[in-house]
Amino acid sequence: MTPATLRARLLAWYDAQARDLAWRVGPADGQAGVRADPYRVWLSEVMLQQTTVPHATPYFLKFTARWPTVCDLAAEDDGEVMAAWAGLGYYARARNLLACARAVAKDHGGVFPDTEEGLRALPGLGLYTAAAVAAIAFDRPANVVDGNVERVMARLYAVETPLPDGKPELKAHALNLVRDDRPGDWAQALMDLGATICRPKSPLCDRCPIAEACAGLATGAPETYPRKTKKAERPHRHGVAYVLTRGDEVGLVRRPPKGLLGGMLALPTSDWRAAPWSDAQARAAAPAALDWRDLGEVEHVFTHFSLTLRVFRAEGDAAGVIWSPRRDLDGLPSVFLKAAKAGLTKLI
Known part of the structure; x- marks a missing residue:
């Protein structure tokens, strides 16, 4: 199958099967001249990094309702x-989001640059996001390669080099299919194919519009692509979270601006280390000398390590805490919300 035929088949499939996404201008509207809002494209791409579409969508809708333009977001x-x-999760994305929004508002009059080069110059905008915004919002012929596209390329060309070493090869294959014709639709067609047909497990090869060209399918085991290097075992850490209550309020702290969960409100916590904390150590690290009760443990998994948090609770006061009503704790990062729920639902 020639590249031209492959592109024609996949774009025809996309015209008929494109996902209806909150941030997307559909193929019919796009061909009628409707352009996607660069702000919405950029915001969705940042949210979708390491996050699924169903999980990101309500956040996208909440953000765009509250901050409908990049300047609104920049001023918050x-x-x-x-x-x-x-x-x-991945809270560095939120910090990068603000840095980029403020640069667009301050240095570009609230208008996103319309080239990959200009987009790459914005703070917090990596190669992938710049290519995605350039293609989808400005119809630039950019090479947009996310995990879905990597998987499609690995199977289409039966690439044997395992990830992550195989990434340049996969990107080169994808680049060979980029054209000036409908570059935004092409990028989204590849993404949709990977998300709905060329799935990580149990790919629906019988529904694939380009199955005839797929070298991975010809091997009889397309699901084994992309090849992957065995991951090192994820390290495990231990810590203590302190649920400090004062009536119907819970004491929170602001985490340092840099590092994991930087700048977020959180429960007071000990350091997170390889060795478990003894009772004496846990009480010594508490934010105040109170009658702390051990209420058990919660487990949480981050990208690079897993964590066991012992949950201690006490009623009283402490210096430097920020008091929050219990009903407002849903804004906490998930690890601390998990610990707070564990501490507040158990009797002491």
Whole structure:
């Protein structure tokens, strides 16, 4: 199958099967001249990094209702944006989001640059996001390669080099299919194919519009692509979370601006380390000398390590805490919300 035939088949499939996404201008509207809003494209791409479409969509709708333009977002307080981001994880993305929004508002009059080069110059905008915004919002012929596209390329060409070493090869294959014709639709067609047909497990090869060209399918085991290098075992850490209550309020702290969960409101916590904390150590690290009760443990998994948090609870006061009503704790990062729920639902 020639590249021209492959492109024609996949674009025809996309015209008929494109996903209806909150941030997307559909193929019919796109061909009628409707352009996607660069702000909405950029925001969705940042949210979708390491996050699924169903999980990201309500956040996208909440953000665009509250901050309908990039200038609205740029003018907001850091803490408000970080709280609205809570639950999406990878909080460095939220800090980069604000930095980029403020650069667009301040240095570009609230208008996103319309080239990959200009987009790459914005803070927090990596190669992938710049290519995605350039293609989808500005119809530039950019090479947009996310995990879905990597999987499609690995199977289409039966690439044997395992990830991550195989990424340049996969990107080169994808680049060979980029054309000036409908580059935004092409990028989204590849993404949709990977998300709905060329799935990580149990690919629906019988429904694939380009199955005839797929070298991975010809091997009889397309699901084994992309090849992957065995991951190192994820390290495990231990810590203590302190649920400090004062009537119907819970004491929170603001985490340092840099590092994991930087700038987020959180429960007071000990350091997170390889060795478990003894009772004496846990009480010594508490934010105040109170009658702390051990209420058990919660487990949480981050990208690079897993965590066991012992949950201690006490009634009283402590210096330097930020008091929050219990009903407002949903804005906490998921690890701390999990610990707070564990501490507040058990009797002491």
